[in-house]
Amino acid sequence: MTDRDQLREAFETQEHNTPDPSAVYARVQELSQKYKRRRRGAQIAAGGVLGAGLIAGAINLPSFLPASNAVSNTSAGVPAAAPAVSASADPEDTRQEQLEAYSEAGFGYDDAGRLAKIWKLSDDNRLEVKAEAGRRLLLGETLPIKPTPDAPVEEETINPQDEARFAAFFNAGYTYTEAEKLAKIWKIADPSDAKLEAGKRLLAGQELPVKPTPEGVAAGLEAKRVSKFFDSGYDVDDAVKLAKTWNLKDAYSAKVEGGKRLLAGETLPIQP
Incomplete structure (x- = not known):
């Protein structure tokens, strides 16, 4: 599963709650910590892209069609009707259990795409397909395909110095938009390199020639607090x-x- 897939899944976990940009920004940072720090530099750099524009264009969650709960190995079935859930159950915990059941059974990202076709669900929201498959597995059902785990992804690391610079950039409320402006001012080809330069200057106590937006500052502060909680x-x-x-x-x-x-x-x- 690629970093783009991981970020898309992070969006999908929040789409049904229609959160504000700052909540999604912090949630994505939280989820990124669970991916074994793979491609950490790319994940941090990508964090600046998260904003109201992307959230507004997020895809709506599909509605699942009710069907029998019977175990089936055929490919013609549609997702079974969800069992009754007590009022005290935490939907977030239930969903997490379903996703874990899916992964522990050996199914991967591509399997979710295959199941989406079989169950006639949207392929744009594979996280929901995984949750539905996990729900069935927890009920003791057998899925209509064999598991094909995701291929191992070679881990890439980022040195602590650059990580601190990226963190300083985003925690100060800056985003990719400001990085592009800074790249033009400093005549730097890659906005990601502009983020590093900006973070370096911020850590040195310098002011940047571009100011972050109030929304960006609020989002950065929330992200910093959430990171401190987990750290x-x-x-x-x-x-x-x-x-x-x-x-x-x-x-x-x-x-x-x-x-x-x-x-x-x-x-x-x-x-x-």
Whole structure:
């Protein structure tokens, strides 16, 4: 699965919630940490592209057609009707279990495309296809295809110095748009190199000739807080507990609040 596929899946996990740009920006950074730091430099550089324009053009989630829950090895079936879920169940946790079941069974990204054709679902939203397949597997059903795991991707690393420069660039609220402007001002061919140069100057306490937008600054601050939350050893389960402790609306808000307190030198009420 390519980095582009990973970023698209990150969008898909948020499309049904119609979030604001800053929430998606932070969520993508969170998810990117789960991909074994592969192509880390490309992921960080790509983060600046996330904005309202892309979110507005996101693809709507498909609706699944109800059908029998019976086990079937044929290719003619459509997704079975979802079983009743108790009001106390966390949809995010259920969805994660479905995706994990899909991956642990050995199925890959290309398999989701094959299943989309068999079940007549949108191939543009393979994450939903994976979740549906995982739901069936958890029910004990057999999928109509054999698993073909994704081919291993050669890991590429980024040196700590460049990683710090990229982080400084995005945490300050800058995006790819500002990187393009800076590249023209500094006569740098590649905007990614302009990000590194900008990050270097920011870390040195210098001001850049281009200012970030207020929306970018807000998104960068949220991303910084979420990163601090995870870098401190906390995970999603901790965020759920903190959301209940602080009476927040969801786990994401707890990640932002937790990161904010950690950056201020405070201690959270639970240990990671």
